[in-house]
């Protein structure tokens with residue numbers, strides 16, 4: 547597939563770019579800096595500069611023959627307004643893709659809105675880290691915007707509570723609204739295995755117009 551990926555230079559975006567390239571897809575990686583160092587130089591990859599929060603940019607870039615648009619954008623932690631980037635990107639992606647006519651959108655989300663018990667979300671825990679609250683609230687707002695969108699085939703993929711560097715096992719478990727936890731009750735996944743799940747959804751479209759979460 548020919549894929550346009552916003553946020554391709556990030557911790558998670560570069561893992562997604564790498565996984566898609568290793569499966570033979572063609573990826574154009576978009577960041578504001580125009581840099582996506584981990585993927586640059588790999589066959590099938592092109593880096594371009596662009597702002598995912600600008601609908602005109604999204605429309606212009608996505609109109610260039612892509613089968614699917616993906617996004618893994620996120621603010622620089624502690625240095626940028628979470629809502630401006632995350633909600634701004636959701637709005638611009640919805641508007642931009644509607645204008646360009648690309649229907650399929652797969653986005654990286656957050657874990658804050660997942661349920662740990664009926665009616666109790668991850669973000670409601672008294673132990674939820676204060677420094678991630680605005681980011682999680684912005685992801686919750688973004689999910690709400692996608693849920694109101696009927697004209698696109700979107701998928702919002704929430705990672706586990708803990709997502710970090712680690713090995714690519716190729717395995718993960720998938721859930722819907724309830725947080726997926728392992729036998730010890732932990733919710734975690736490596737960047738590489740999150741990218742496996744993301745690429746599987748890109749290729750298979752199993753969860754169109756819905757949110758899933760992936761963890762070990």
Ligand SMILES: NC(=O)c1ccc[n+]([C@@H]2O[C@H](COP(=O)([O-])OP(=O)(O)OC[C@H]3O[C@@H](n4cnc5c(N)ncnc54)[C@H](OP(=O)(O)O)[C@@H]3O)[C@@H](O)[C@H]2O)c1
Pocket residue numbers: 552553554555556557558559576577578579580581596597598599618619620621622623631632635654655656657658681685705706707708709
């Ligand atoms: N458990 C959880 O819920 C959980 C855990 C981790 C992450 N996340 C979510 O995933 C997001 C991304 O995490 P990460 O660690 O991969 O972030 P990261 O390493 O900071 O990467 C963000 C990427 O997005 C790009 N970007 C930022 N704003 C952009 C814009 N307006 N247009 C185009 N590209 C833009 C950045 O490049 P430039 O700066 O060059 O534009 C960078 O490549 C987080 O913000 C969070 O919402 C959730």
